[in-house]
Amino acid sequence: MARRTGQPLDEYYGDLVRVALMEARPAGLHTVQLVAAARLKKSQAQRGIRHLRDVGAAENLTPIIWRRKDGYMFSDDPRTGSSTRRSSSLRSSAVSPG
Template sequence: MPRASRRRGQAAQRHADTLRFILFEARPAGLVFHQLATASELSPSQVRAGLATLRDVIASNGWPPLIWTRENGYQLGAERAALEAYERQVINEKLTEFRRFITGTVAPHAAAHPGDKWVRHIVAQLNSIESTLDLIATA
């Protein structure tokens, strides 16, 4: 079940509809952020809110996914290879983010308070997440 965005207001819905229409017209090519802003005549913050809402709308309606690549920008309904490359990119980013959080925050906390029940719990859970993401990233 998709999570609900905090940006689910009527304005964000309109921005999402506008962006979906523009991206649909651009298919199979994508558009980079500034092209989306120019084509939609929306401000950067409106484009960001629209993209966040669009991802939620896509998930709830079962539509083809929205991805972003450095080469092509935002794309709707990309090919399988592009989808897999995007998924791998996001998994690797999250894995790096988790590892930095573990080594930079949680590990020092655990070293300072080794008997703390919360620290033991969060270390176990984050190690599990790290292991799972690592398995996915190397698959």
Template sequence: MSRGALPKAVTGERVRLALVEARPGGLTTKELIAVTELSLYQVRNGIRWIREAAAAQHRTPLTWTRLGGWSFTDDLSAWIDFETHDVRISLSRLRLILTGTALPHQERLPDDQYAALVVQQLNSTIGLLDFLIRNAPQKQTGRGPRTRNLNIAAERGSSPLESSRKE
């Protein structure tokens, strides 16, 4: 099959149909490549399209596990696990933006109102995402979520907004 440029919706629909046929199981990315005869890039674009549009349109939550790959499962715990996983990734990225860029920006330019706003909004968003993770239903393994309540500014001893006002 030609591996030319196909619209995202076309590759996405091929991937979606392959996953529907695999139900209740799932397919790994390599298996999706074999079944759909698409390239790795096209399969990834197809997954992205499913996540952006088709999953909500068809009311079929898309999940991924290391062992089972991508799937449309009816297992509520799989949905929650995947949601929590994705929220953890977003939380980690936001923490890195805060500690690696936003806080140093604010510390170097304490009168910069934009930097203060970014730090404030990142801390709010981090708090919200951390709240979601901490309040996700517990897995049957008995282990709780492996997150820590993190407000970067609080760990530094004071709010960046307060410290910028002192200087």
């Protein structure tokens, strides 16, 4: 029997990161602040961010962005995520046709 790759934990960490970012909104959180607000380790916060980005891209939700000045935050511009997804899908289709 194959072992799952931590999907429930990724969802849990993603929920904690999402709540922390929503509470800080419209401001962002730097990594140290996010770790403290979500009460996670740095690696757990990174897994949560990765999970939120994957789920957000798949379901066309508000994307999480990172800026040097603001840290992690939800994008105010809905075009940010869709154009990024669109360009990455164009690259992948150009690399592997069919």
